[in-house]
Amino acid sequence: MxxxxxxxxxxxxxxxxxxxxxxxxxxxxxxxxxxxxxxxxxxxxxxxxxxxxxxxxxxxxxxxxxxxxxxxxxxxxxxxxxxxxxxxxxxxxxxxxxxxxxxxxxxxxxxxxxxxxxxxxxxxxxxxxxxxxxxxxxxxxLQPKVNSIYCIKVVEFIQKETPRGSLVHCLPGVEVHVWLKEARELRKLKPQGVDSFVKCYMLPDTSKKSRQKTRVVKKSQKPVYNHAMVYDGFCAGEVKEACCELTVWDHNKLSNQFLGGVRLSLGTGQSYGKNVDWMESVNEEIKLWENMLSSPDAWVEGEIPLRSSMTPRK
CATH class of the missing domain: 2.60.40.150 (C2 domain)
Incomplete structure (x- = not known):
């Protein structure tokens, strides 16, 4: 939808x-x-x-x-x-x-x-x-007022469960699939448009293995990425402890510039029983993640507003 x-x-x-x-x-x-x-x-x-x-x-x-x-x-x-x-x-x-x-x-x-x-x-x-x-x-x-909708079509998810071989030992068998489609109305940093890409982490993992990126789409404020990413290794019930962090960047040889981002999670403030600052999703971000968790083996599509700033991860 x-x-x-x-x-x-x-x-x-x-x-x-x-x-x-x-x-x-x-x-x-x-x-x-x-x-x-x-x-x-x-x-x-x-x-x-x-x-x-x-x-x-x-x-x-x-x-x-x-x-x-x-x-x-x-x-x-x-x-x-x-x-x-x-x-x-x-x-x-x-x-x-x-x-x-x-x-x-x-x-x-x-x-x-x-x-x-x-x-x-x-x-x-x-x-x-x-x-x-x-x-x-x-x-x-700049964003519209709260009662308006400024949308970026960000992601679709599928949670796929595979058979487990033991009730005692947790065998990773749950995958989260991220399909990043497009962005719209990105801030125009250059006369010809921005050279944008999207970076994704599946928190709490901040390692290089967790980091995935789209290609750079040049000279466009309405880039189409059409890029799929897969995160595996989850045990049953662990996805609700995770947060999918997506950030949009303008590619630059010296220093990439932040254009906006989203964090998709349950927004509980906790992960695996510990207080974390990045588990602070709100509104549409929470709703999309909840829809994914309640619909295993099915695609759930959403359009999410880009945040103009992101709380730094500690």
Whole structure:
């Protein structure tokens, strides 16, 4: 079953196709202040397509607080879909304990002289799992609002069971098959498009044996990979302890750039009885994994939104 995939997100006034990315960084200083540094945006949508005009600015909240006190804004940049804010800072006075219960919502808007502002995209950062050692400026894909669907057709799975020869000793006989079909609306890093590939790990195994990759698809924001991967060696019941981590990268000779990713698991926070930071799947990610577990020997297809950031594995 394929899911329909509208790529339009409505703002307060009008609607635009959410696209592009925003570059910013987070750091915590003096045990009392969160500093959000906004550098620039790239390839934003036109808020007024007829006039080919966008006057963008960036706004932040610390959810669940949506009050005026929580709202911070940058300056407005006129007539550009590639605004440069030059390191403008948005600051919050708050203890680390309070921050860990919050989600940073950073959104980009078109400023209208009549107050009819148009939503251009957003990024949500869960501060509970944020790596506070990561303070460098980083690009994040802009996403539509939660009630819209920004889809990437990611994977299909089949769990195949083979006969076991013993009830005492566990003979590995369960396989997970991953069929990576395609991606859509990847962030445009180069004029001719990105040279993308997908990397897969079946956690908790982070060895070279676990790592599998697709070929590089060049100069495309809508790459078709059509690549199959097989992970075997599971015993009965062990697949529910695993997490399939898929990340999309722009291939570069010097350093590959992260474009997004997903983690498919039950999202329990634990694997084999131990607390792990990567077992944090949500929403469609959990649903697809549950559907696979309940449908052995059958393909289960899904379209999953790419995360704009991934919690680093410890």
């Amino acid at each position: 394929s899911l329909s995939c509208p790529l339009v997100s409505a703002g307060d006034f009008g609607s635009v196709t959410v696209q592009g990315a925003v570059e910013f960084s987070l750091r915590y200083r003096n045990a009392e202040e969160l500093i959000v540094t906004v550098e620039q945006c790239q390839d934003l949508a036109y808020a007024n397509p007829r006039k080919q005009r966008t006057d963008p600015y960036v706004k932040t909240y610390l959810h669940p607080d949506k009050s005026r006190h929580s709202k911070k804004k940058t300056s407005v940049k006129k007539h550009t879909i590639n605004p440069v804010f030059g390191g403008e800072t948005l600051k919050y006075k708050m203890t680390m304990d309070d921050l860990k219960g919050r989600t940073l919502n950073l959104s980009v808007w078109h400023n209208d002289s009549r107050g009819r502002n148009v939503f251009l995209g957003q990024v949500d950062i869960d501060l509970k799992t944020w790596d506070w050692g990561h303070e460098t400026l980083t690009w994040y894909n």
